[in-house]
Amino acid sequence: MIRTLAITRTHDVIMDLPLAELQPENYAWIWVDFNSPTDEESKLLDTHFHFHPLAIEDCMHLIQRPKLDIYDDVQFLVLHAIHLDDLHIEEVDLFLGSNYIVSYHGQHLQEIDDAWQRIVQNVHDRKIWARGPVAAAYKIMDKLVDNYFPCLYAIEDELAELENRGSRESVDELMEQVFDLRSRLLKLRRTIVPMRELLYRIVNSQHIQREREHTAYFTDIYDHLLKLSDMIEEDREMTADLRDSYISLNSNRMNSIMKTLTVITTIFMPLTLIAGIYGMNFAYMPELKWKYGYFAVLLIMALLGIWMAAWFKRRGWF
Amino acid sequence: MIRTLAITRTHDVIMDLPLAELQPENYAWIWVDFNSPTDEESKLLDTHFHFHPLAIEDCMHLIQRPKLDIYDDVQFLVLHAIHLDDLHIEEVDLFLGSNYIVSYHGQHLQEIDDAWQRIVQNVHDRKIWARGPVAAAYKIMDKLVDNYFPCLYAIEDELAELENRGSRESVDELMEQVFDLRSRLLKLRRTIVPMRELLYRIVNSQHIQREREHTAYFTDIYDHLLKLSDMIEEDREMTADLRDSYISLNSNRMNSIMKTLTVITTIFMPLTLIAGIYGMNFAYMPELKWKYGYFAVLLIMALLGIWMAAWFKRRGWF
Amino acid sequence: MIRTLAITRTHDVIMDLPLAELQPENYAWIWVDFNSPTDEESKLLDTHFHFHPLAIEDCMHLIQRPKLDIYDDVQFLVLHAIHLDDLHIEEVDLFLGSNYIVSYHGQHLQEIDDAWQRIVQNVHDRKIWARGPVAAAYKIMDKLVDNYFPCLYAIEDELAELENRGSRESVDELMEQVFDLRSRLLKLRRTIVPMRELLYRIVNSQHIQREREHTAYFTDIYDHLLKLSDMIEEDREMTADLRDSYISLNSNRMNSIMKTLTVITTIFMPLTLIAGIYGMNFAYMPELKWKYGYFAVLLIMALLGIWMAAWFKRRGWF
Amino acid sequence: MIRTLAITRTHDVIMDLPLAELQPENYAWIWVDFNSPTDEESKLLDTHFHFHPLAIEDCMHLIQRPKLDIYDDVQFLVLHAIHLDDLHIEEVDLFLGSNYIVSYHGQHLQEIDDAWQRIVQNVHDRKIWARGPVAAAYKIMDKLVDNYFPCLYAIEDELAELENRGSRESVDELMEQVFDLRSRLLKLRRTIVPMRELLYRIVNSQHIQREREHTAYFTDIYDHLLKLSDMIEEDREMTADLRDSYISLNSNRMNSIMKTLTVITTIFMPLTLIAGIYGMNFAYMPELKWKYGYFAVLLIMALLGIWMAAWFKRRGWF
């Protein structure tokens, strides 16, 4: 589906003009949105807009890093949207000219709709929307990046919960969760770090922004991405610390299991030996004849057992 | 609560003028402090001061990295105060113009009060305070950063104590403390590293400081932050080393537990077997008839036990 | 084998002219391909083309990092092709002059053939091929880098499969696969990182590209290499995480084995002791005379065994 | 104690002039050394020399990173001396003007004395000492940095000895030494890395050195610090490798302990069972009546034991 938006020189919005009638030079600027386009529609990037073949190829393949390519008079941006539930990545491509912006995305995206609505609604009372397609590009990026936060917050919530649950639970399960969190953080970083580099390039390059005002806006997005990538790095370090603490917990538990085993063995083996000795069938074993021999041996066994248990107790083995 | 401070051109201080009567152009410079302001008061940032909407939005949200944004003639700074007891972070926002400074913080902060008092008291005898709002910004930052040190010192004290306590205690508890220290260091770093980057930008940028004198002051704060972040990195490495030494201690203890178990088993199993053999009920077992058989077997058992114990002793197993 | 290609000023292609008759100044540009050349043919690099002796030496030795050397009017590029099946590396050397390109590779390579065909087929309908030997160099690099992706995808597929297989299998085998993946990623990185640095130099240097158009093409390859090296780093981190999770899994299994052993020992040792006690041959052991003594002892043993088993069960040991 | 040194324009040395009579403009240059000064004397930094308050404050607090601050016409340097025996850090502060140097240190330091003597002795035969206070600053730094080497050499000697001692000793003790070495390396790095950065700044800045000659001298110190910090990094890696090898050694020992236990258990348990079986009191057990039953069982036991021992031997378990 292709939808269009034209801002007139008098700051009015005209929507849904057919592409054929929409000539940028008649308006302040226009926005054409390829929303999950058909193959037929995708071909218009080449036949109608005559964009650079490399950029169009990038749109079609949809497996790109966020990036900024500059072709003569048009800037080509690849951006990423992230789905909150499964951290699935959706690509958004922007073609940015002096008086037009073309957005292209294979799936319907709420972030694009939000940016679209903001422009339509605010065209009158905020001059910024009249400033050109860079404002639309800013709004789209802002919405995309804003949606990264809940993804990370969800991970941080689980992490905080994990830290509090402590050692009562099965280390096995805790470990699995830590590794799951780490792999989701990696997945998130795969998008956020290149986005941050991209914004850094935008803020520091001479191309997109010529006015001071624009820089402030993009710097704001850059700050958000910087904060996000800082958080991810710290969360990775936190999970690494957690993992190490679980491993050490496991090894402590092993120690205490082994102690139990050793205590049991050490107490019962000598007693069993004593019983074994008096079970021998020698013809001449004087103790066996003694009337209180049996009770004496039981007593010795009990005392020996108690003494050994006390000794281990004192050394803190159980 | 909003409080104001105006420095006259004759180096006098006028305090608590209502905001409406306070016109910067009549004074050397003014300081307006939004101290845990109401929503009503917060709106004055927009209606009275006409600050940039992005900066005001940052004030409201209060979850920012320390940063410096430059909007035309006003510099916007986000700073962090840290509570000593729980390392909780409090945000302080500064709007810095050529002849005014506006500070904004959601909670009452002792550091701001200290800076305020220093300016009120020293306005006469130190020319620096007449130099403009940059001096106030310096004083606030200086107080904030000075308060980071006790937070880190508290951690370093615990760390030093931990190093000395050595191996007598339960590894489990020591380990927990190490992980607690590591997580607090991470938390502290979350503020100090961006603050350091911020000060680096201030010292090296052309915006805030135009006079050499200012640079010296901000360089001083930068040096403190550099020292803090160096200390944090080293403390992280120290805790990592401690953690590794505890893990290795644990594995050593495991070894010694296993040795005990093996020694006990190795000594008693053969003895038990001998007792078992002479407990068999075969009709023809010549030793059983021998008068000293029993004592001979006891002697053999004792010698065997002693020899094995000596052998393990010589190999250093217990 | 040496094959030649000459593009005339009228955009025609003349193929397989003998080297002696091929004078660059008569054509738009020419391409000479040394395809697994004999020693005799290799000498032509010196005798016919008079390339720099250091460059020729590099061709002969074939163990080079991807690199770009600039000798007066000729640029010398060392590139790597990777075989999909065993990640074996094949070297491709390019000599790039203003109106000629000479490629040199010890083995026949499909990538070079593909680039060759693309130029022969598209010489008419695409002006780019008339632009000079840089276009051929781009096409060769593009084909080489495109062939890196399946190598990495094969690894990522195995990695994804490994993640899903989970803990049912022998940790030993899983571990071996992880280490195999890690070593293949290292092998791949050995080519991709220097290629990325090389492309970075090409994109940012003033030598190869004088026209904007070229930069766009090489930037595209650079983006691919950047994505590849990002993927490799992440895959290395993923495998490290997997390895750690297997190690922790192993230690968990050890814990559960030790628990089994301890449970068995703790239950049977006391029972064996009891049996041993009543196997002693004392003359006066009152219980032995009691008619129900045997059954009472069996009952006590059963109760004790059940009680201990229940106790371990409640503590979650099995 | 304050001592002074004045170099006349004729290359003579005048020592121990009172501070009040010492006017820099009458001499080539002067050196004032605050050697463990009283509070009274320390105040002269402010009252006599009028140094910048921030620099004086840094002198008083004595807990600084090595650094270089530039105040108008005076350069303020914070340097560190290290005590060989306990790696304790002593601070040395230098104020460097065009024709004077003021050194300030809380404790008496041999390094300062050495530098002082070198200047007094060599003032005639070496022109360099007439070049100004930079030469004195160089000499002080050179002496300080030269004294870092024995600190590191002591650590490296212990490390080399540790590597040779090998596996005969208690892993526990070896481990403790490795961690002690690591923590001392960290302590040393805390001084050497900021000193290196400081020297880098001096060598590359325009302030201190205006003549080529000076650069060569400071570059020499910088090279020493670079070598020191390289050595520290490598020693850290070596200790990490040692630590890992000890941990692996420990785990190998554990394996061999467990093997011993398993071998003992596996050999004696079946034998004990056999003895137990023939100790049963069944009325009808045919073997018991057989005259050679006992010897047959003993033989079977011996063969079984030998066979199992041989089997474990062949598998390399002991």
Place this chain on the structure above:
Amino acid sequence: MIRTLAITRTHDVIMDLPLAELQPENYAWIWVDFNSPTDEESKLLDTHFHFHPLAIEDCMHLIQRPKLDIYDDVQFLVLHAIHLDDLHIEEVDLFLGSNYIVSYHGQHLQEIDDAWQRIVQNVHDRKIWARGPVAAAYKIMDKLVDNYFPCLYAIEDELAELENRGSRESVDELMEQVFDLRSRLLKLRRTIVPMRELLYRIVNSQHIQREREHTAYFTDIYDHLLKLSDMIEEDREMTADLRDSYISLNSNRMNSIMKTLTVITTIFMPLTLIAGIYGMNFAYMPELKWKYGYFAVLLIMALLGIWMAAWFKRRGWF
């Protein structure tokens, strides 16, 4: 021993002139080689050549990082030769002037001899040798760096062999070899990384090379050093992976040892208990009277043992 070499303006070589008669201004350039000089000869660096005292001091001490110092009109280079057999480091110092080169090395070195021979032999047919002492410096460096490769190849061969040997051998020995390889890689890196930095400085500085031709040659050495340091880093990562795989192998073996122990214990303990029960001496134990009691118990024991073994077998414990 001092030997000399003078290249005349007519490209002839005059060898072994006494130092006193050798005046650089009469020749195209000269090379003086201090080959394991006596103390007497070493003094000529000062008395005859008047080199900078810092550089001469560096020659004498022989414990330097590879480096380049620039003193007015002479460049001072410290280079390292590595002995293949024990990775022992030998220092080579070069003084490089506009028309002379002085090399200084405490031991006889084959690499210097090779460079010397190359110059003597090729002085006629290759113009490069007439270009000046830089060509000799290049040749020396080239020979030194070429000799690094066999050192690294020897390590890589052992590493490859280690990877193939697999898990059949004692982990203890494999581990020791891995740590030996790691420590040799560290030792090698100690020379190669500073050499690489040195070459980087040479290639990018304005001092040594003024002609393009020179840069190409030094870039070639730099490429070799870059490849060497890349290889070392990768080999370090490979050995780290190997180490981790051995540790995991060890832990797997531990698991299998523990399983054996647990299986043995679990099978024999219940059987021993049964035997113990029927060895009790109760007056009334009905089973004992039963004619087939003994055989029934033996059968039960056998069935129980087989069943437990089968159960462990099915769970894959042995």
